[in-house]
Amino acid sequence: MVTPWDQFIDSIEQKKKQIDDVLEAYRAFRQKLDALPPELARAAHEAMASGQSLSARGAHEVKKDLAGKTALECVMTILVENGNEPQHFSTIAKEALSRGYVGRLSGNKEEVETRTTTSFWSAMSRSDELENVGAGRYKLRMWPPGAKTAEDAVKSPKDKGRFEQLCEFLKQHGAVKRKVIVEESGIPEGTIGMLLKEGPESPFLKDIHGRWYLRSQVNKVSESVDS
Numbered sequence: 123m124v125t126p127w128d129q130f131i132d133s134i135e136q137k138k139k140q141i142d143d144v145l146e147a148y149r150a151f152r153q154k155l156d157a158l159p160p161e162l163a164r165a166a167h168e169a170m171a172s173g174q175s176l177s178a179r180g181a182h183e184v185k186k187d188l189a190g191k192t193a194l195e196c197v198m199t200i201l202v203e204n205g206n207e208p209q210h211f212s213t214i215a216k217e218a219l220s221r222g223y224v225g226r227l228s229g230n231k232e233e234v235e236t237r238t239t240t241s242f243w244s245a246m247s248r249s250d251e252l253e254n255v256g257a258g259r260y261k262l263r264m265w266p267p268g269a270k271t272a273e274d275a276v277k278s279p280k281d282k283g284r285f286e287q288l289c290e291f292l293k294q295h296g297a298v299k300r301k302v303i304v305e306e307s308g309i310p311e312g313t314i315g316m317l318l319k320e321g322p323e324s325p326f327l328k329d330i331h332g333r334w335y336l337r338s339q340v341n342k343v344s345e346s347v348d349s
Contacts, residue, residue, distance in 0.1 A: 189222030193245045195315030196223050197252065201262050202316075208259040215242035251312050284313045289325065289336060297333035 188196045196218035201209065215238050227237045246252050246260050253263045291307045292298070300318065304311050318326055318334055325337050 186222030188218050189224065191223060192311060192315060193218070193223070193225070193242050194249060194251075194310075194312035196221075197242065197246055197249075197260070198262070198312045198316055201260070206262050208255045208261040210258045211243040211246050211260060212239045212258070214246075214260075215239040218242070249310070249312060251310050284309050285317055288314070288317055292326075292334065292336045292339070296339065297329060297331075297335035299331075299333050303334065 188199065191199070193215075197214055200214050200217055201207075216235065219235060219238055223238070225234075225238050225241055227234050227241070229237070243258070247254065251263055252260045254260055287309055288303070288307065291303065291309075295302070295306075300314065303309070303314055303318075307314070309317075318328075320326065320328055326334055327337055328334050
């Protein structure tokens with residue numbers, strides 16, 4: 123009868139064999155490298171050093187696409203990218219920080235991380251667009267099947283209504299900053315963050331003053347800027 127202890131011993135022996143195989147391959151590689159002519163040996167060392175440098179840089183290159191976004195916008199983006207899989211508020215907050223989110227907090231790295239985590243929890247617990255599934259984990263309350271990106275996530279019937287509401291608001295108010303839209307439109311801040319996207323197919327544009335307006339209003343906005 124095989125006991126858990128026997129399985130543990132077998133696992134250790136397998137790992138030892140894998141390590142021995144790696145060491146043997148490394149020794150063979152070193153022997154071949156040492157046998158190269160001096161010029162080729164130097165070139166090989168330089169090539170390996172260059173590859174290690176590139177690998178190290180790649181490991182530390184993290185996208186900073188959440189810079190300038192609010193906490194809820196970061197939450198929405200991260201949840202959508204992960205297929206609305208419930209995540210702990212602290213996990214989301216830490217990822218947002220690593221991707222460029224900056225709140226209105228000061229202090230050392232640990233203090234900023236702690237306060238940011240608390241800030242995210244506060245915003246997420248108050249949001250009508252998020253559902254607490256327990257143990258501090260949250261997901262989007264409305265999730266359209268098949269959505270893979272933040273743009274896809276606004277295709278639900280509810281968000282189509284929000285889209286029309288935002289268009290109507292901009293038609294009435296013209297070019298306005300996002301803060302005004304958040305305060306006066308009646309649309310949840312997280313939804314505004316997902317709807318307001320710049321791009322060749324987006325109906326929304328942003329001028330040099332940070333004001334948002336409809337693409338159909340471009341002439342009126344240009345006239346107001348010129349005047």
